[in-house]
Amino acid sequence: MSNSAKHEARLGFGNPSLIEPVQVRHCNSLISPTCIISCPEERAKFMQAECWRRACLKVLQRSVQPWQHKYFSTSSLRYAPRTIQTADFPCELIRNFSVIAHIDHGKSTLSDRLLELTGTITKREKGVNAQVLDKLKVERERGITVKAQTASMIHSHEGRKYLLNLIDTPGHVDFAWEVSRSLAACQGALLLVDATQGVQAQSISVFHVARERGLTIIPVLNKIDLPASQPEVIAAQIQSTFGIDPADIIQISAKTGKGVDKVLEAILTRIPPPNASAEKPLRAFLFDSSYDRYRGVVSLVSVLDGVLRKGDKIVSSHTRKKYEILDLGLMHPEEESTSSLQPGQVGFIACNMKESSEAHIGDTLHHAGASVEPMPGFRPAKAMVYAGIFPVDSNDFVKLEESIKRLVLTDRSVEVTRESSSALGQGCRLGFLGTLHMDVFRQRLEDEYNANVIITAPTVPYKIVYRDKTVTVSNPTDFPDTVDSGSRVKEVQEPVVKASIIVPQEYLGDMMDLCFSHRGEDMDHRFLDSAGASSRVMLTCTLPLSEVVTDFFDKLKSRSSGFASFDYEDAGYKASNLNKMVFLLNGKPVDALALIVHRSAEQEVGRTWVKKLHKVIPRQIFEVPIQAAIGKRIVARETLSAYRADVTAGLYGGHYERKLKHLNNQKESKKRMKRVGNVDLPQEAFYSILKT
Numbered sequence: 001m002s003n004s005a006k007h008e009a010r011l012g013f014g015n016p017s018l019i020e021p022v023q024v025r026h027c028n029s030l031i032s033p034t035c036i037i038s039c040p041e042e043r044a045k046f047m048q049a050e051c052w053r054r055a056c057l058k059v060l061q062r063s064v065q066p067w068q069h070k071y072f073s074t075s076s077l078r079y080a081p082r083t084i085q086t087a088d089f090p091c092e093l094i095r096n097f098s099v100i101a102h103i104d105h106g107k108s109t110l111s112d113r114l115l116e117l118t119g120t121i122t123k124r125e126k127g128v129n130a131q132v133l134d135k136l137k138v139e140r141e142r143g144i145t146v147k148a149q150t151a152s153m154i155h156s157h158e159g160r161k162y163l164l165n166l167i168d169t170p171g172h173v174d175f176a177w178e179v180s181r182s183l184a185a186c187q188g189a190l191l192l193v194d195a196t197q198g199v200q201a202q203s204i205s206v207f208h209v210a211r212e213r214g215l216t217i218i219p220v221l222n223k224i225d226l227p228a229s230q231p232e233v234i235a236a237q238i239q240s241t242f243g244i245d246p247a248d249i250i251q252i253s254a255k256t257g258k259g260v261d262k263v264l265e266a267i268l269t270r271i272p273p274p275n276a277s278a279e280k281p282l283r284a285f286l287f288d289s290s291y292d293r294y295r296g297v298v299s300l301v302s303v304l305d306g307v308l309r310k311g312d313k314i315v316s317s318h319t320r321k322k323y324e325i326l327d328l329g330l331m332h333p334e335e336e337s338t339s340s341l342q343p344g345q346v347g348f349i350a351c352n353m354k355e356s357s358e359a360h361i362g363d364t365l366h367h368a369g370a371s372v373e374p375m376p377g378f379r380p381a382k383a384m385v386y387a388g389i390f391p392v393d394s395n396d397f398v399k400l401e402e403s404i405k406r407l408v409l410t411d412r413s414v415e416v417t418r419e420s421s422s423a424l425g426q427g428c429r430l431g432f433l434g435t436l437h438m439d440v441f442r443q444r445l446e447d448e449y450n451a452n453v454i455i456t457a458p459t460v461p462y463k464i465v466y467r468d469k470t471v472t473v474s475n476p477t478d479f480p481d482t483v484d485s486g487s488r489v490k491e492v493q494e495p496v497v498k499a500s501i502i503v504p505q506e507y508l509g510d511m512m513d514l515c516f517s518h519r520g521e522d523m524d525h526r527f528l529d530s531a532g533a534s535s536r537v538m539l540t541c542t543l544p545l546s547e548v549v550t551d552f553f554d555k556l557k558s559r560s561s562g563f564a565s566f567d568y569e570d571a572g573y574k575a576s577n578l579n580k581m582v583f584l585l586n587g588k589p590v591d592a593l594a595l596i597v598h599r600s601a602e603q604e605v606g607r608t609w610v611k612k613l614h615k616v617i618p619r620q621i622f623e624v625p626i627q628a629a630i631g632k633r634i635v636a637r638e639t640l641s642a643y644r645a646d647v648t649a650g651l652y653g654g655h656y657e658r659k660l661k662h663l664n665n666q667k668e669s670k671k672r673m674k675r676v677g678n679v680d681l682p683q684e685a686f687y688s689i690l691k692t
């Protein structure tokens, strides 16, 4: 901002500490919406800048009460909320639908195109951000959706205005829970299939979830602009896999916009309106929540019956706690306050819930004093993979714990407990839905909270069956040291999954080999297309979850030249021959590196890890044996040779015996060090071991 700019009017209200500082870079100066501009030319420049306008809107929507909008005054900057009268949309003018598909088949691109086509966002607002609904930095960087997003659109058709509510869902198998709860708020689903890749593993799983929920499915073939697309072949595949009539399939290019208008028309004509009544007592189904630092928990609800108004007193069927609706409205695509949510509508509510655990996913909210039948809820998200997270600098634990707590407020599927390790100090043990989920969480910690962390090798929850009880163990340090006939342990069970792999026929043999080498059982396969040179096969088998969470997916992609797609679902527990492997440095176990391994992989895993350790541990002034042990049995060993300090360096010339005396002294002191077993293992060494 130029020096000539004088202060004239504040673009912030009430208590300035309530205003989140949003930084906007313009004309190479950092400005924030609380900054003040008076020079007319400067002001005009700022006001025309899109970044400035968006930042102001963001601040206003987040921190300012609607009654304060009038103070936000200069003419070109006036905050003009697009007022939606929700009462104008009775059930027959509402359509609630999700976009579902295999990963990367174009869900977010189609969602953006629908938002554009209905005028909800303009091309200018969209700017360079290719995907409006992928709001997280990690989503934009990786080009994947990790959190389902809701957006309401208004679309005019044959002289009537419809309220369309879209939910863009993630495609990766780790986030299947997100998809299933999003579908609970919908009557229809757009099933996207990439016209170059065809039906993939998650296309099948999401199709079945949508069908089980009784949703109307609109099949859409995407990416028909690509030269490699084969619309007819893939349409036949959709017909044979799902029993869908090819005449019902809409062919589009979400990228160029071709055919997307037909999708809009199908949404209006094929998806039934919600069956909700304003006369019945209120029932609002809570299907998602997030945390806002100023307002507490903000929940997404689908109003099944009745009307929800600002100021209403509501009760949670799950906790029986009472709340007052302080704000509510539609996601358009950002939050936009309205005075009510009508039957059949999907929107957000803020009702002073302080803890995110109060917003129980699958809860039914009703008016205080009324009694209603709650909807059947969801099964809670189940952690499949556990890992310890430790700060690289152990002094940063308090800061790290605080960051984890905050992040968990926005990601309810993560389980957190405290953990301490003699090697890595204080940390947290976290439970995730899968390894991608774990990696995304780690990246968010680094991106959003500047955390520098060490994350231990992922492990799955095992069941230890003792003679008198069964205990679930999600940390290798809690696993019994020996599981043999003499111990109290009757058996160890590990989680297994039912895996399905879709792959061109020529890779079937490779895939069977791969599953077999990862302890796959009950293998079966069936052809998806009518027999032909390029027909595709669906291979199913049960796999131990611990095999899936390591490098299975990478191997699957490389051995199928990227053609295989993979999906899995929980298939319970199975008895298995497992043991705890510990790594000894100079005879002392390093707790943070303990692993649970299957008998058949002991040698290989032991050798690989011992080699890894040998590479990264700095040489000490004494020899260090690095061993992998199972109980008392050593399965692999490397020796880190001693680093020999040149104790004779300062002796110029002189007698040979004098040098020998120094060398002997050094030998003695090394012996003492060895006895203490004091291996110097910096945190950075752990970082590089566990990173790989």
Ligand SMILES: Nc1nc2c(ncn2[C@@H]2O[C@H](COP(=O)(O)OP(=O)(O)OP(=O)(O)O)[C@@H](O)[C@H]2O)c(=O)[nH]1
Pocket (backbone or CB within 6 Å): 101, 102, 103, 104, 105, 106, 107, 108, 109, 110, 143, 144, 145, 146, 169, 170, 171, 172, 222, 223, 224, 225, 226, 252, 253, 254, 255, 256
């Ligand atoms: N050529 C072409 N590319 C497309 C089309 N639709 C999407 N893409 C591209 O496909 C890639 C994946 O698209 P996304 O919209 O992110 O896919 P998605 O299904 O939302 O991905 P996830 O949320 O990670 O499952 C992006 O690079 C898009 O630009 C299309 O119609 N034609």
